[in-house]
């Protein structure tokens with residue numbers, strides 16, 4: 001694979017280093033439609049194979065049994081799905097197990113490894129190979145003279161970061177990125193450090209993920225979170241699952257879907273692709289089902305909108321409900337609308353003014369199917385709408401999430417059992433990060449409380465998000481970049497542009513567990529600071545420590561690692577933050593060292609600063625933890641009108657221009673964001689291939705493309721610049737015409753830095769405007785033969 005950038009764009013100094021993410025690409029790619037149920041024995045087999053490969057069959061299973069337990073144990077870092085409320089002892093999934101095992105590997109990246117491999121050499125390795133080397137063991141600093149990472153003591157490492165931060169003309173020349181698995185306590189310290197330094201530059205993965213959900217819910221309901229919990233999922237009459245590949249990315253949701261089906265609830269999936277979760281599952285911890293190979297349906301209706309067509313579909317459903325209400329007053333909950341909402345008349349007018357033809361065209365869904373979905377919604381006493389990235393990573397992501405709320409408000413599906421909006425968050429603590437202060441646009445009230453309790457004077461000026469951080473690097477305005485977890489270089493859009501930005505920094509610092517691309521695409525000076533993983537024991541002066549996390553449904557609970565640390569030289573994330581803070585702020589009156597001795601002390605301060613964290617230390621130790629109050633759930637709306645706000649936004653035009661396709665980037669089954677476990681995507685029937693484009697057969701035919709033909713994919717950005725990937729293989733798939741899909745992070749090359757939503761500032765990762773043509777660069781191999789670039 002190679003990527004070319006627009007000649008108008010400034011080339012990156014080492015644009016030769018393109019992401020080469022795949023695992024073992026030498027094997028022949030295969031594509032065979034997958035017909036088996038999700039989870040069940042297929043998942044069990046895959047886990048066994050994975051545990052064998054990682055050599056974890058001794059420690060692995062024992063540790064895994066401790067995952068997601070109500071008392072003790074650690075929270076699965078795999079996703080943000082809540083733990084079973086009945087304290088289910090085997091509340092885990094294939095991908096969670098893979099994720100944890102990946103952290104628990106016995107392989108190590110030590111000083112000998114770095115001595116043997118210069119950065120220039122490592123830069124040629126695939127991303128899979130980098131992470132596959134195992135756990136980082138001690139702090140390393142980049143030595144430009146030899147192009148090697150060499151060992152450095154923790155003390156010197158902290159001093160290096162501290163002096164760089166102290167030497168800045170303006171604290172806004174630094175940015176502090178957070179990847180969403182950082183626990184609440186280190187999160188709180190991290191934002192405190194940034195604000196004590198004087199900046200709100202706190203970009204995070206949320207800027208690429210659910211920013212749109214937060215902003216929409218805030219505008220509609222006054223608080224940027226969902227209102228439901230698992231009990232609601234268990235009692236609802238209708239579940240609408242939009243834009244999420246649950247079988248791969250939130251597999252524990254499968255159990256909830258199967259149970260909903262079993263008790264007769266309606267389960268409607270809205271996705272351009274009919275994903276595995278929209279078919280059947282075998283519930284992995286239901287031993288009878290497993291033994292009898294008994295699968296349960298997980299869907300009663302599948303709707304395939306075009307990419308970006310969700311808002312039109314939702315508006316169509318609302319229009320149908322409003323039309324029905326003329327003869328059937330029960331179709332609307334007029335009492336709820338009158339009492340609790342604002343802006344209904346305007347919304348009704350917008351719905352009435354939009355023609356069915358327009359709704360069909362924009363959604364890509366025939367009217368009869370829109371009506372089918374509306375009927376399910378009308379007939380349900382209680383409905384939940386759940387969504388993930390298929391809804392958020394669009395130009396109009398905020399409007400679409402607000403349209404979800406509009407629909408819910410029409411029938412009073414809020415503030416009562418079994419009803420409400422339910423975003424599925426990504427990283428296991430991404431929601432907690434926001435709650436605990438990672439926000440480049442903090443509220444004045446939060447800053448005032450923080451300042452008062454912690455005795456600092458936080459800056460009021462808004463900070464930079466992910467995209468703004470990269471742009472500031474290019475302007476030379478951002479000199480120090482600290483990444484608290486994650487893999488910024490690969491996760492961010494416009495790969496060569498992001499690389500060049502990072503390389504322009506004076507210092508890049510990454511707190512990580514494994515070697516990744518971000519360590520190799522570094523600033524003039526660079527540090528790798530290795531930390532304890534979530535599975536590992538964190539021993540401090542007062543004894544063993546635990547940190548807390550908040551799941552998608554606002555439950556906060558403790559997570560306690562029990563494994564022996566991968567190396568004696570690892571520090572915990574809180575300890576690393578405190579070390580940097582002390583070096584950067586020598587005169588600080590914040591008791592950094594005292595906090596680290598006992599995390600209860602951090603929690604006591606958090607209880608004073610954060611809404612809903614009163615009595616934090618006691619409540620977090622309750623079985624299953626505690627739920628942060630969600631005012632909208634109690635029908636208290638912190639909006640200017642004091643009511644839930646209807647949004648009457650205009651319908652966007654999402655129909656691709658002739659000859660172009662709308663392309664969504666997504667995850668395969670065997671990957672965790674930028675971490676790739678293998679080149680397979682089991683539920684989509686793919687083996688040994690990541691450099692692919694899923695296309696509608698008719699779109700392929702029109703272009704003279706057949707299965708596995710090499711193609712060039714060219715994206716045109718808003719500013720007219722173009723970015724291409726060549727030699728990808730076309731795969732015919734059940735996807736609406738005009739739509740295409742492929743994998744992140746390889747395809748981030750196609751996503752221009754300037755193409756972010758004007759509503760959420762999120763990069764438009766699910767809606768790239770592309771052309772796909774037969775690749776001229778590579779001669780077409782005979783069908784089934786080894787494609788040239790993979791051979």
Ligand SMILES: Nc1nc2c(c(=O)[nH]1)N[C@H]1C(S)=C(S)[C@@H](COP(=O)(O)OP(=O)(O)OC[C@H]3O[C@@H](n4cnc5c(=O)[nH]c(N)nc54)[C@H](O)[C@@H]3O)O[C@H]1N2
Pocket residue numbers: 078079080095209242243244245246248249250270271272273275305306307308309310388389390391425426427664665666667668669671672673674766
């Ligand atoms: N195993 C595993 N688990 C994970 C992750 C992982 O990488 N691996 N990542 C975690 C993170 S950070 C996140 S944010 C979540 C991500 O979870 P998902 O949101 O499931 O992530 P994606 O793979 O990007 O898939 C998005 C889905 O949206 C659909 N889609 C694309 N465009 C549209 C559209 O216009 N409308 C609709 N309705 N659907 C559309 C795609 O077909 C796909 O099914 O998962 C989390 N959990």
Ligand SMILES: Nc1nc2c(c(=O)[nH]1)N[C@H]1C(S)=C(S)[C@@H](COP(=O)(O)OP(=O)(O)OC[C@H]3O[C@@H](n4cnc5c(=O)[nH]c(N)nc54)[C@H](O)[C@@H]3O)O[C@H]1N2
Pocket residue numbers: 131178179180181205206208209210389393426427484485486487488490491492493511512513514515516531532533534573665666667672673674675744745747748751765
């Ligand atoms: N095109 C496209 N791009 C996308 C997306 C998309 O759908 N399409 N999705 C976006 C989304 S939703 C997200 S959330 C971002 C993800 O962006 P990030 O969160 O930045 O990326 P990850 O791949 O999750 O980070 C993996 C790295 O985290 C480190 N790590 C693992 N465990 C720990 C730990 O316990 N502590 C610390 N300190 N480090 C650890 C390891 O070194 C590992 O290499 O990507 C975004 N990028």
Ligand SMILES: [Mo]
Pocket residue numbers: 205208209210425426427
């Ligand atoms: Mo995410």
